[in-house]
Amino acid sequence: MEFILTLIYLVASITYILGLKMLGHPKTARKGNLIAAFGMGIAIIGTIFIYPKEVPMMIYVLIGIAILIGTIIGWLVAKKVAMTKMPELVSIFNGMGGASAALIGLIEFHHYQGQTLSIVTILAGLIIGSISFSGSMIAWGKLNGTINKPIRIPKYNIINNLFFIVLVAFAGFIAYQGIDSQLYLYVLFVGALAYGVLFVLPIGGADMPVVISLLNSFTGLAAALGGFLYGNMVMLTGGILVGSAGTILTFAMCDAMNRSLSSVIFGAFGATTSTATDEASRKIKGNIKETTPSDVAILMNYANKVIIIPGYGLAVAQAQHIIHELEELLIKKGVEVKYAIHPVAGRMPGHMNVLLAETNVSYDRLIEMEDINPEFPNTDVVFVVGANDVVNPAAHNDPSSPIYGMPILEAENAKYIVVNKRSMKPGYAGIENELFYNQKTSMLFGDAKDALGKLVSELKNM
Amino acid sequence: MTELIEFITANLQMIYIVILMIFVGVEIIGHVPAVLHTPLMSGANAIHGVVVVGAILVMLGSEPDNILALSLGFVAVLLGTLNVVGGFVVTDRMLEMFKKKK
Structure with a gap:
């Protein structure tokens, strides 16, 4: 019997290797996960039922109950939780x-x-x-x-x-x-x-x-x-x-x-950051320009090319469906639409891809940073939705900034920049963003879902 | 020193496995696109739930009257199962969303 357990463990080990390997490629990822899960399942079952010594029934019952509770809670939580969480x-x-x-x-x-x-x-x-x-x-x-x-x-x-x-x-x-x-x-x-x-x-x-x-x-x-x-x-x-x-x-x-x-x-x-931040925020001069959904609608309606930069704000507001609607509407009007995905936009790498995939945004519209950056100069409108640090030019030109050296999406190179944010509060890194004070930038304040909803209905009326 | 030599001789097989697995782990991850970092982390997260096997072994080996060991073991099995089941299900949910558009 113990030989069987050894064999089961061997198979399980192979499924982990195979599973992880397959998780590394978009096409095989899901199958890889299932294979590893299968391996885990047999390893657990084998461990319980092929044990060399006599074990009182009571202990088996306890193990069963613990596994049952763990499975139910784990399953429910994992199934119910919102994508953003x-x-x-x-x-x-x-x-x-x-x-x-x-x-x-x-x-x-x-x-x-x-x-x-x-x-x-x-x-x-x-x-x-x-x-x-x-x-x-x-x-x-x-x-x-x-x-x-x-x-x-x-x-x-x-x-x-x-x-x-x-x-x-x-x-x-x-x-x-x-x-x-x-x-x-x-x-x-x-x-x-x-x-x-x-x-x-x-x-x-x-x-x-x-x-x-x-x-x-x-x-x-x-x-x-x-x-x-x-x-x-x-x-x-x-x-x-x-x-x-x-x-x-x-x-x-x-x-x-x-x-x-x-x-x-x-x-x-570190601690030096806070003082650097104070200086940086004082340094930024200029005014922010506020805009309205109808102005943005006009701007986009007559654009040739629009690039959307999603960030955590989009996830928080659950605005992924409405942004897909905006995208489809613009495409119908003959506008070229792409999404620029920063590798660390959101709270985890790939967070934005997962979020947008949920709403059936086509894969080939999600463009990674290195590929999209050269496209900004010939883009009419960049629409930043709930992103902040990943478009902060300070990463390029302010050595005192805590994010200095981080690669960013070069939104500032586009003809117009529209930024949707709830308020002027700094982003996750806690630093000001001079992009918002740029001459070419206008701010569309409000919850992403709200603001996008208004924008979509304005566009529909055009 | 002799203890160490004894240890190495006694566990040579495991030492081989550890070393080889380290390299396998490094090789597997190789050049994974950033898009898949999160699901991959989540999948790996589920795999280390294999610790539940240890928790089960603890319980199987406990004396039936050792209440402390049994209750701690119970919690360990429960938490380990949470890690395994939740981990795999959440990874599957992430990947499900990637798949739809193909």
Whole structure:
């Protein structure tokens, strides 16, 4: 029987590799996900039913109930949640995995006394899982706006690093001395939770995708440590795979924003930023020009080419359907319409693609940054909907700006720029945008859904 | 030192797997378009839910009268399942939206 379980684990490991590989290509992505899910299913079922020792029925029932509850909640939440909330959800699920790994460590600590290396594995899993859990919860709070400002205690870098060193030293002490103390164990657990909070709190909301990706690979590592402890191959392969793939993904995301991982974690958006922001906002001179839906309608009606730049504001306002309507209307009127997708527009890479795909916007109208930037000079109207930092020229010409060096959509090169925003509030990075003060720019204030609705009905009457 | 050597000899197979898997993970992600970063992260997120296997093993190995271990294990299995099921379903939902237009 145990041979069958080994075989199942082997198959499951292969499905993870295959699944992840297929997730990397648009055509095979969905199938890849299902294949990995299948592998996970057989691994779980095999683990439960092919266990070498006699187990009381009561425990099977408990496991069944736990899986049932987890499945129902997980399924419902994942199915019901709005498209805009998905990044938050990924963060929560990641935290759950981390918590699960941490709990395993809490339970197993006592059982492996005397085996130093096993204890090291357990404590490492406990620490990493706990950091992943509490960090993910903070990331979740930041993404949904509950915690909306980076919170920094003075010298937080030094304090955080010291804290971490103390934590690891304490764990090392427990393992090396072979102390079987539940008190010490729980102190370590709480300490690791606290570190997760300290780790994520100072990082700005705009960088949360990177943080989640990093914590994702942490959880993978925690799972792998569990695999090491039990000599369980499927946990080992799955965990290491996610750990390494997650790390590479984290770097890829940083690349897309032209930031380094250390500047994300140790804060290029640091304390100096706030003073730089004050200066920058004072520096911007000029007036903003407000416009009306009917003026914008006229402008677009007689344009040859319109490029839409969507941002998080579009997602928040749930305006993806109405913007598709606008697009279709303009196309019917003979206007060329494209969407310019910044790799980090929204709250996660690919967020805008997912959102617009929901409303059946054609794939080939979604143009990535490198391909669309040369097109702006011969574009009549750029329509910025709920985006801000990704079109901020400060990234090009203000070395003191915290986003300096980030590649942007060069909207300023178009003939006219129309910006839809709710107010003049700065964007996620918390900095002013001189594009709004540009001579060619006019502002269409209001909720995206509202403003676009008016714009569409004006256009229909033309 | 001898302990370390013993450890390496005893776990050689696992050490091989770890090293190879690290490279596989790096290779797989290679050049993924930015569009797919989010679903990929979400899919990977679901896969590390494999930690639920460990949680199940904890419960299977618990003494029936060890209430603390059983309740912590129960929560661990529940949370791990949430991670797995929620992770795969949400990834599928993201990808479903990509597919419609083809």
